[in-house]
Amino acid sequence: MLEQVDGRLVVLGILGDPVHQVKAPLMMNAEIRRNQLAETLMIPFHVSREGLNEFLTGLKSWQNFRGTIVTMPHKQAVMASLDQVSEQAKAIGACNVIRRETDGSLTGTMLDGEGFVSSLLAAGYKVTGKSIYLAGAGGAASAIAHALASHGIAGITIYNRTQAKAEELRQALHKQYHELQVYIGTDTPEPHDIAINATSAGMGNSELLPFSLEKLTQPTLICDIIIYPERTLLLQQAEKQGLPTHYGRAMLQQQISLMLKYMLHQ
Template identity: 45%
Template sequence: MNAQLSFEITGHTRVLGILADPIAHVKAPAGINAIARRRGRDAVMVPFQVAPDRLSAWVASLRDLKSFDGAVVTVPHKVAIVGLCDRVSDRARAIGAANVIRRAADGSLEADMLDGAGFVAGLRGAGIEPRDKAAYLVGAGGAANAIAFALAEAGVARLTLANRTLDKAEDLAARVRAAFPGVLVKVGTADPSGHDLVVNGTSLGMRSGDSFPLDAAWLAPQMVVAEVIMEPAETALLAAARAVGCRVHPGRPMLDHQLELMADYFGL
């Protein structure tokens, strides 16, 4: 048995999974298993590496797996999983992707998206309240989609969406407006000036030599600059923001808070 596991797996143990391809990089199992132990739950999360062309068959098999309670879903399956579940939350359907599924007692499957909720919970856990703020978000991929909807749900007064592919930003803006008509949503440029909260929702910054996701010359001391990237802990964008005098918010709290939301979703 792995030395990190300080509990015994028995015939009563409930099984959770994380679904990805590739999968060696995932961090959720350690976090979820720690939460299960802290909450006194007899459950374990294990990795499931499933190729995209086998996803449908794998999901179908879960309906008959009575010891299975749910799974985290990540790249490249977040979009495809939506069409394979019996029930999908309103936010996951609007976003067009899900990152958690769970099995009901009758074998039916439901899906939800917690990326954005985890990001907002991480902000609030650090004492950063997005309500009534002017927020700028760069990116229109899966994480950025979820964060855009979550910021609107959290009550930002204004949301500016920027992306290198303009059509994707405009599509995201239209979907957020439809879901939250009370929020002013517009498409912006690489200039983040005039905003209280600036969020990088792209992968730019993960690798040395990456370009900035936005024009850092327009960062100002009154801004909070936040990341979704966890490694490195301080991206070039956060370093530039700190040098200007901005408050910075790294990517790790998004995962930490989302793990708690995931555990709640799975009934741990």
């Protein structure tokens, strides 16, 4: 951590509502130190939905601001206030990182999916040719689905409490990946190679399970993208059943590296 702050400080942020639970500043500032980036610091931006557009407009004039991570519930809402968005973000309809260009304009992209896939590969799990079960159809889930599809998975089953959103994601995937097998599932999945929770079920003090493990057996890998708590109820139950698990922190660690490079134009 910087021992003193002066006018040379480069500011990065994480934008959400609330932000007290986020771990990104600790991890990003550790990554900044590992990369020996002087006078650079990440801080939390707690901004309500009502003040979001005004806040983003102000960032355009903040000369020493470089970029911000975007977390819930703003990943979709920020899109309307950005000057440019990547093709990935357009396809998904959400972004999770913004950078300020030299002319003051704001550009956004979505790195949730690539961060998740990178974390699996780093842990030694292959995704090419694998069958996937995905709980969720929001911004993070869509990003993960698109990233997995781009890495050549065999097929994906999508479950969401609102079936219309699952169908919307299915159609979006078919539009971009014509040969990909995409199914609509239930909360009790049949055996797959990898099963993923990309919903908020189990976050914080919630004891909700995003899906049932009843029919899942080894070697199905159970993944949860939730950061807090690190060991969610889903992962606890998976471990009791002897199923391999993959924690949300691994995804965040990979994202941190990708996001830092993006925000600093590296």
